[in-house]
Amino acid sequence: MKSVLIVEDEIFIAMEIERILQDAGYRVVAIAADQHEALSAADAAEFAFVDLNLRDGPTGPDIARELASKFDVRVVYVTANPAQIGEPAATAVGCIRKPFTADAILAAAALAGGNNSLTHEAIIRV
Structure with a gap:
């Protein structure tokens, strides 16, 4: 079972990502709203969904x-503003847009979890 960290300061969005992933058999190790919480849980995660725009402190x-x-954790960015995907996408295995679909979350999770049959461009388009 793949382990996932969610770094998102909007709790309802984080809980929706968590529900989608858990329903698909992923183990969510933590929902983190900031850097401290994220780094505290990082050693238990294989990959993470990270919001690009967190309200306080360091950016996504x-x-x-x-x-x-x-921690060698692979990252999938989540953003409501596709114009922000540019340079940060170079540090991620994928990027999805808000509002997202369950299919987009699961495709990104498959890519981050090592399913190399998907491409970064496919995740952005979902």
Whole structure:
């Protein structure tokens, strides 16, 4: 069972991602609203869904770089503003747009979890 960290400061969005992933058999190790919470749970995660725009403290890309470099956690970005996907996408295995579908979350999770038959471009389009 793949283990997932969700870094999202909007609790209802985080809970929806959690529900979709758990229904599909993924284990959500934590929902983190900030850098401290994310790094505290990172060692138990194989990959993470990270919101690009967190309200307080470091940005999603800042947290994602730490997750990748210190914990070898692969990252899928989540954003409501597709124009922000540019440069941060280079540090992620995928990026999905809000509002998202369950299919988009599951496709991104499959890619982050090692299903290399999907492409980064396919995730962005979902």
